[in-house]
Amino acid sequence: MSLTFIFFTVLAILAIASAIVTITARNPVISALSLVFHFFMLAGLYLTLNAQFIAAIQILVYAGAIMVLVIFVIMLLNLGDEEKLKEKFNLRKVIAVLLASVLIIQFFLIYLLTRSGKIEIAENTAKLSTVQSIGQVLFSEYLLPFEAIGLLLLAAIIGAIVLAKRKLT
Amino acid sequence: MLIEYVPLILMVIVGFVLAVVFLFAAEWLGARRTTREKQTTYESGMIPVGNARQRFSVKFYMVAVSFIVFDIEVVFLYPWATQLTTLGLTAFIAVIIFIVILFAGYFYELVKGGFNWD
Amino acid sequence: MEELGWILLEALIKALVIFTLILLAAATLVYIERKFSAFIQNRIGPNRAGPKGLLQPFADVLKLFMKEDIVPDAANKNLHRLAPIISLGVAIAVYAVIPLGSSFELAGRTIYMGVAPNVNIGILFILAMTSVGVYGITLAGWSSNNKYSLLGGLRSSAQMISYELSMGLAIMGVIMVSGSLNLNDIVIHQSGWKWNVLLQPLGFIIFLVSAFAETNRTPFDLPEAEPELVGGYNTEYTGMKFGMFFLAEYGNMATSSALIATLYLGGWQLPFNPEWVGLQEGSVWLALAQFASIVIKILLLSCFFIWVRWTVPRFRYDQLMNLGWRVLLPLALLNVIATGAVMFLI
Numbered sequence: 100m101s102l103t104f105i106f107f108t109v110l111a112i113l114a115i116a117s118a119i120v121t122i123t124a125r126n127p128v129i130s131a132l133s134l135v136f137h138f139f140m141l142a143g144l145y146l147t148l149n150a151q152f153i154a155a156i157q158i159l160v161y162a163g164a165i166m167v168l169v170i171f172v173i174m175l176l177n178l179g180d181e182e183k184l185k186e187k188f189n190l191r192k193v194i195a196v197l198l199a200s201v202l203i204i205q206f207f208l209i210y211l212l213t214r215s216g217k218i219e220i221a222e223n224t225a226k227l228s229t230v231q232s233i234g235q236v237l238f239s240e241y242l243l244p245f246e247a248i249g250l251l252l253l254a255a256i257i258g259a260i261v262l263a264k265r266k267l268t
Numbered sequence: 269m270l271i272e273y274v275p276l277i278l279m280v281i282v283g284f285v286l287a288v289v290f291l292f293a294a295e296w297l298g299a300r301r302t303t304r305e306k307q308t309t310y311e312s313g314m315i316p317v318g319n320a321r322q323r324f325s326v327k328f329y330m331v332a333v334s335f336i337v338f339d340i341e342v343v344f345l346y347p348w349a350t351q352l353t354t355l356g357l358t359a360f361i362a363v364i365i366f367i368v369i370l371f372a373g374y375f376y377e378l379v380k381g382g383f384n385w386d
Numbered sequence: 387m388e389e390l391g392w393i394l395l396e397a398l399i400k401a402l403v404i405f406t407l408i409l410l411a412a413a414t415l416v417y418i419e420r421k422f423s424a425f426i427q428n429r430i431g432p433n434r435a436g437p438k439g440l441l442q443p444f445a446d447v448l449k450l451f452m453k454e455d456i457v458p459d460a461a462n463k464n465l466h467r468l469a470p471i472i473s474l475g476v477a478i479a480v481y482a483v484i485p486l487g488s489s490f491e492l493a494g495r496t497i498y499m500g501v502a503p504n505v506n507i508g509i510l511f512i513l514a515m516t517s518v519g520v521y522g523i524t525l526a527g528w529s530s531n532n533k534y535s536l537l538g539g540l541r542s543s544a545q546m547i548s549y550e551l552s553m554g555l556a557i558m559g560v561i562m563v564s565g566s567l568n569l570n571d572i573v574i575h576q577s578g579w580k581w582n583v584l585l586q587p588l589g590f591i592i593f594l595v596s597a598f599a600e601t602n603r604t605p606f607d608l609p610e611a612e613p614e615l616v617g618g619y620n621t622e623y624t625g626m627k628f629g630m631f632f633l634a635e636y637g638n639m640a641t642s643s644a645l646i647a648t649l650y651l652g653g654w655q656l657p658f659n660p661e662w663v664g665l666q667e668g669s670v671w672l673a674l675a676q677f678a679s680i681v682i683k684i685l686l687l688s689c690f691f692i693w694v695r696w697t698v699p700r701f702r703y704d705q706l707m708n709l710g711w712r713v714l715l716p717l718a719l720l721n722v723i724a725t726g727a728v729m730f731l732i
Contacts, residue, residue, distance in 0.1 A: 102270060102274075126462075128529075132468075132521070143277070146273050146277075152507065155510035155511060155514055158514035158517075159339070159513055160343060163339075164332075164517065164547070167335075168332040168333060171329055172329065174321075174324070175326070175328065230346060230506065230507065231350050234347030234351035238347070238348050238355050239359070242362050245344065246362065246366060248340075249341075249365070253373040255336075256334065256337050256374070259337075260376065260377055260380050271389075271393065273502070274394065274397065275400070275401075275482065276482050276501065276511065278394065278397045278501070279397065279404075279481070279502065280482065282398070282478070283405075283474075283476070283477075284471065286405055286475075287472075290626060290629075291467060291470060291626075293451065294451065294455055294626030294630070297452060298451070298454050298624075299453065299454045302456070307457070307459040308458065309458045309459075309530075309532045310532060310534070311532070311533070316460075319460075324540065331544045331707075332547065335550070338715070339550070339551060339554070342554040342558070345722070346558065346567070349558045349722075350567060352565065367719055367722075367723065371716075378712070383707065383711045
């Protein structure tokens with residue numbers, strides 16, 4: 100057993116466990132916190148793939164920024180009452196089952212297709228996923244998508260202000 | 269490689285494990301003479317009025333949203349900052365355009381009073 | 387696998403040593419703070435426990451451990467316990483990437499001073515952990531179910547995330563100058579008095595102000611503004627649980643000082659060429675001298691933190707937010723562009 104395999108197994112089990120807690124917990128704050136824990140496990144999984152930058156960003160942006168907003172919103176709306184969160188409409192469940200089955204089929208397809216060869220990280224990934232090489236690629240080949248991200252973020256700011264200001268008045 | 273991160277991950281685990289040890293030591297060592305009065309919420313010595321979990325101002329939400337947007341901006345600039353000299357002028361101009369685009373958003377929020385705290 | 391065993395053993399020893407050092411640093415800082423504030427206010431300060439009151443912090447910790455642990459009935463019990471763990475755990479974990487010296491040879495192994503000072507994403511790790519530290523405070527405020535706690539926690543988290551941006555952008559200037567996210571590389575890049583504070587004076591000031599805000603120290607200690615919020619987010623905490631927040635606060639102060647020293651003030655670099663006094667590269671003595679160098683820098687910076695706390699009055703909350711969003715953020719962006727422009731012109 101290699102170090103990567105042990106790491107992957109432990110992290111994957113913890114990740115799945117925390118994901119299950121996220122969807123089953125009655126208290127929304129506990130739900131959000133186990134999602135934060137899940138993001139930490141995901142960051143660890145990225146490390147097993149040598150994606151250091153993505154691992155750091157996973158914590159910095161998802162756990163440190165987006166989940167803070169989620170916690171704020173939970174507190175803002177005072178979602179302590181679990182009764183209100185019960186799902187009544189059933190179409191969502193149908194869609195969820197459909198998506199889950201797609202995911203399971205995908206798992207099996209990947210398993211069947213790659214069973215023959217041992218899956219290993221490609222030679223170049225170790226070099227390609229450092230911060231430096233991401234910078235090299237992002238700011239030469241993918242310059243236009245980078246600017247598009249700027250526009251997307253601009254739209255996000257404007258959208259947030261429009262929504263918040265409408266709520267205020 | 270993964271092995272370089274083993275000490276880092278270990279330190280995080282050690283930090284949290286020791287924090288848990290501290291917590292249990294605090295709960296185990298401390299005196300226990302509980303009365304009902306002690307267990308009430310502190311409100312300057314008065315009997316607590318209502319629940320503390322009330323809805324609060326939407327401004328905190330605005331701060332969090334602006335934070336996410338600018339945080340992502342900062343994150344995108346890190347790879348550029350490490351490769352500043354090798355990437356050259358084109359990338360620098362692209363970054364300036366990126367910052368200007370976001371500054372338009374910042375300016376919009378400023379004008380609309382998103383940063384006003386009153 | 388045997389190599390892995392050695393790495394784990396080495397890391398575990400270092401982690402425990404650093405943990406002890408953080409506790410000692412916190413104790414020292416508490417003592418310095420009390421003595422320093424007494425000096426500023428023309429008082430004597432602690433002088434009963436031990437000579438010159440030197441044992442006061444240990445007496446404090448002992449007392450805190452023996453105090454009754456009160457959890458209010460209205461609180462959410464488990465989250466109430468989780469909050470101090472997050473605060474203290476994060477404060478300790480951040481130290482993993484801070485280099486406390488270069489390296490020395492011992493029994494054929496190169497041992498770095500620090501748990502993992504050479505990881506490729508050092509700065510990002512610190513930013514990531516500090517951004518997670520917000521949860522400790524927010525949860526403490528929310529789970530206590532106390533109005534003061536909730537307001538303190540909210541204010542604190544909003545303040546921390548606001549200043550985190552300027553902090554990240556100020557660090558960007560340093561990264562542009564040294565071209566690496568690795569903290570050890572950044573220190574090595576500053577050898578021979580090429581301190582980043584000289585290259586990044588504006589960035590240094592922005593980082594310093596943000597560091598004050600991030601550690602919730604005066605003039606930014608709004609979360610625990612005593613006249614309006616009692617104790618802020620830790621109002622409902624007693625005994626060592628309160629002590630854990632207290633420890634985390636002083637630990638964070640030491641972290642911020644260490645970061646300022648590492649990023650801007652030459653880190654563990656000695657102020658002279660070590661070969662002048664006969665210290666060989668890779669020897670244990672050189673490593674110890676470098677360790678002493680950064681410890682002195684950390685202590686001096688911490689004294690600066692304390693000095694400011696007892697000199698400057700507290701901001702109003704709207705002033706604080708204005709400073710963060712309207713002054714520091716544009717200034718930090720300007721600093722990034724200006725640094726880039728200068729780097730290309732020269």
